[in-house]
Amino acid sequence: MITFELAQKLHKAGLRRVGNIELTQFFISENTIMIWQDIMKARNTIGGLPYWKEFVPVYTLEELIDACGNNFGEFKKANNTWWANNGKEKNDGTNEMEVYGETPEEAIAKLWLALNNK
Numbered sequence: 001m002i003t004f005e006l007a008q009k010l011h012k013a014g015l016r017r018v019g020n021i022e023l024t025q026f027f028i029s030e031n032t033i034m035i036w037q038d039i040m041k042a043r044n045t046i047g048g049l050p051y052w053k054e055f056v057p058v059y060t061l062e063e064l065i066d067a068c069g070n071n072f073g074e075f076k077k078a079n080n081t082w083w084a085n086n087g088k089e090k091n092d093g094t095n096e097m098e099v100y101g102e103t104p105e106e107a108i109a110k111l112w113l114a115l116n117n118k
Contacts, residue, residue, distance in 0.1 A: 002105045004030040007056045010109055013118035015067055017057045025058040033058055064108040071115050075107055082107040086115060 073087020
């Protein structure tokens with residue numbers, strides 16, 4: 001899973017979730033995740049959600065890979081670190097773009113940000 005901070009960066013950079021969000025998970029604070037249905041129930045109760053200003057999607061690995069589109073190359077784990085690249089090589093044979101993360105989601109999220117110059 002990605003962190004609240006990284007989810008905020010993705011959201012502010014323009015990554016959007018498509019389709020039905022009824023069962024989608026959202027960060028409502030740094031340490032709290034709720035699904036959309038529960039957020040709407042809480043919002044409609046007495047007191048509502050006055051201190052929750054922003055809901056930030058918890059993007060899944062599949063969504064992050066899809067968001068990278070044809071610019072997604074591969075990802076793998078090496079030495080307890082996840083690595084992802086855009087599948088393109090420079091003239092010297094090294095990867096054109098590669099990023100690292102503690103989880104596969106973090107690595108792919110960072111790849112999306114790099115691909116989108118964010």
